[in-house]
Amino acid sequence: MGLLISPSVLNADLSHLADEVRRVEAAADWIHLDVMDNHFVPNLTFGLPVVESLIKNTSLPADCHLMIHDPDRWAPAYAEVGAGSVTFHIEAAKNARQICRDIRRRGARAGAALKPGTEITEIAELLPELDMILIMTVEPGFGGQSFMTDMLPKVRRAREYAKQSGTDIWVQVDGGIDANTIEMCAEAGANIFVAGSAVYRAQDPSNMINHLRDIAMSACGH
Numbered sequence: 215m216g217l218l219i220s221p222s223v224l225n226a227d228l229s230h231l232a233d234e235v236r237r238v239e240a241a242a243d244w245i246h247l248d249v250m251d252n253h254f255v256p257n258l259t260f261g262l263p264v265v266e267s268l269i270k271n272t273s274l275p276a277d278c279h280l281m282i283h284d285p286d287r288w289a290p291a292y293a294e295v296g297a298g299s300v301t302f303h304i305e306a307a308k309n310a311r312q313i314c315r316d317i318r319r320r321g322a323r324a325g326a327a328l329k330p331g332t333e334i335t336e337i338a339e340l341l342p343e344l345d346m347i348l349i350m351t352v353e354p355g356f357g358g359q360s361f362m363t364d365m366l367p368k369v370r371r372a373r374e375y376a377k378q379s380g381t382d383i384w385v386q387v388d389g390g391i392d393a394n395t396i397e398m399c400a401e402a403g404a405n406i407f408v409a410g411s412a413v414y415r416a417q418d419p420s421n422m423i424n425h426l427r428d429i430a431m432s433a434c435g436h
């Protein structure tokens with residue numbers, strides 16, 4: 215299990231989405247696509263047709279973060295169009311086990327995301343179905359918010375869960391990840407890091423991605 219950087223295009227120039235993805239293609243490990251429906255979160259981005267087009271136009275595997283109502287209905291379709299990973303919010307799921315199975319059956323990794331107020335114990339029963347736990351380190355909905363340090367114990371618990379499960383469950387952090395906050399997340403056990411504004415507001419996004427990965431690697435003693 216390596217340390218992976220997954221830039222989020224949320225704060226990129228959305229009118230040139232394919233170009234913005236291309237800007238990070240050489241340095242990034244994944245591309246994080248934030249799907250928002252204006253119901254689960256108070257913001258609206260893009261949905262399945264845009265994600266499908268982007269997947270066709272990039273060599274990066276797509277890490278889809280669904281901030282939507284009714285993931286039971288919609289999540290499998292993202293796997294169907296070729297996403298490498300599909301993450302739904304546990305707060306919105308009716309039958310989380312079934313969603314994971316539907317995602318995996320279509321060849322993608324299945325992830326469950328937790329809002330800051332949601333206890334890690336909510337996913338305890340789901341571990342055998344999961345490939346990734348996403349710990350939100352801001353309230354979902356917007357890029358550019360400040361990292362919530364009080365989420366670090368939850369990241370540690372997620373890593374313990376992953377170890378106990380005995381399978382290769384990744385622990386992702388998303389929200390306020392930058393050169394100052396990535397180190398504590400890596401120390402706490404995260405291995406996949408979403409960075410939106412830190413990457414896209416940097417003068418050289420590729421350099422920033424490599425810089426972030428280097429910091430995470432040294433924090434883990436690599």
Ligand code: DX5
Nearest residue numbers: 224354355357358390410411
């Ligand atoms: C927020 C999104 C994040 C967002 C992160 O709800 O899930 O992926 O783009 O942006 P930064 O890195 O700027 O906090």
Ligand code: ZN
Nearest residue numbers: 248279388408
């Ligand atoms: Zn996200």
